Amino acid sequence: MKKIASGLFVTALLSACSMQPSMKPSPEGTSTVVPIEQTDIDEVANNDVTQSLATDFEMIFIDQDMSFTGTLPCADCPGIAFHLNLYRDGRFEIRQEYLERNQILLVKGTWLLEQRTLHLMNQQHTLPTFQFVSNRRLTMLDMASKPIVSSMNYHLDRSDRLQSIDTRRPMLGLYRVNGDEASFTHCETGERHSVAMTQHHMPMLRNYRQDEALQGEAVVATLTGRIGNGQDSKTLFIDQFEQFWPGAKCPEFHAPGSVQGVVWRAEKLADRYVPQQLNVRVLFRDNNTLYGFSGCNNFHASYRQRANTLQVSSLAMTRKHCEESSLIESEFTQGLQEADRAEVNGNALQLFKNNEVIMQLLPAAN
Structure with missing residues (x-):
């Protein structure tokens, strides 16, 4: 009889050790503690899948302000430099810099921690979802909130101390x-x-x-x-x-409509993207003159436009030499003078030569 009682006590004790604390929804803006389930884990070789899964089985706390940084993949640029600040009062700030595109996105909002999944909420912007793989690392999830299995880097690492967001x-x-x-x-x-x-x-x-x-x-x-x-x-x-x-106005980003009066930024030369940090831009004025910046030098010229036909005179330019932009500058200025047709399609200005698009420009936002 004593043996049976002893066995029941051990069984009850083991059962109590395996129980998980009950979860109650946390009010928005308060710290959230996520308990980690204890499961039997088979030893497996490291690969992309195992690296994307959680390896730190401590509880996750956001009970202090923290910074995460890293460079994530970009479809049409070398990468997106992320700086994410999470504040213990439920707020976040994020800076996303699209490298070589001279484009910076600054967003503020509130965060929600659901188990290990971090949601960044803002009404104007759709932001990625992350998962805590440890207390010091976030990994970006796909659209189905699953880990991305890839040889590319999708991680943000925590800094030793809170770093201010660069808002320039x-x-x-x-x-x-x-x-x-x-x-x-x-x-x-x-x-x-x-x-x-x-x-x-x-x-x-x-x-x-x-x-x-x-x-x-x-x-x-x-x-x-x-x-x-x-x-x-x-x-x-x-x-x-x-x-x-002078002569420019604020562009209508979704429907510019007219070639004139908009500061246009060169996006593509043929099928090649133009690095946006070169700031290659041109403005067609109403008085049949144009001017701009070709990545190294300033230029100006006269032009004629009849319906969609376009004719640009020889450019007058300053004479600086910039090694990093000389090829782009040469292709841009040559294409501008060789174009024979200009059309605004959607939000893009396209310049043609012999019915082929040789240049595409977008309204400059900066």
Whole structure:
């Protein structure tokens, strides 16, 4: 009888050790603890599949602010540099930089941790879903929320300490000076910001005031800057001024409609993508003149457009030499002068020669 009682006690003890704590939904914005089920694991050789599965069986806590960084694959660029900050109060910030495309996406929102799966929620943007494979590593999941089995890197690694998000980015917008105050309206978002009077703003302000045609007028400008935080959330801090684009307007990104008045960024030369950090751009003005930047040099010329036909005169250019952009610059300027037809199709401007597309441009967002 004692043996039976002893056996029942051991059975009950083992049963109690294997029980998992009950899970209750956590209020949004609070820390979530995910218990890990204990299962029998067979020893298997390392491969892409086993590397994509969780190898750290500790509980996952987001009870402190943390940063994750890494470079993830990109379909048409060398990679996407990610910087993700998770805050213990349920907020997140993310910076995605598309390498060689001069495109930076800054997004804020709230996170939700469901078991080990991390959801990043924002109403305007669709963001990837991640899984904690350990307390120090996230891996991106596919559309079905399954691990991606690939030899390419889909991991973000945790930094030793919280790192501030770099919020600087290229911008295109309307700049205006009224008395001692300057403002900038971002074309992409329509948000208006006062411009901080810093040393990096001075060259821009000086160029504006020296051009009599711009006095009191709003002019499209390109620059690199950041929006302040807290009390400065309506203030633009300029990091670098690029140039003014007289005769341009804020583009209609989904339906530009007209060749004229839009700052066009070269996207492709034939079937070859143009690295966006070269900032190859052109503006066709209403007065039959055009000007722009070809990756190293500034240029200007006259042109004629009748219906869809196009004829561009020889370009007048500055004479700098830039090794990294010389080939792109040569192909772009040659194609611009050889084009015989221009069409706006969807949101793209296509230039043709003998009925073949030799160049495709998109409205510049920055």
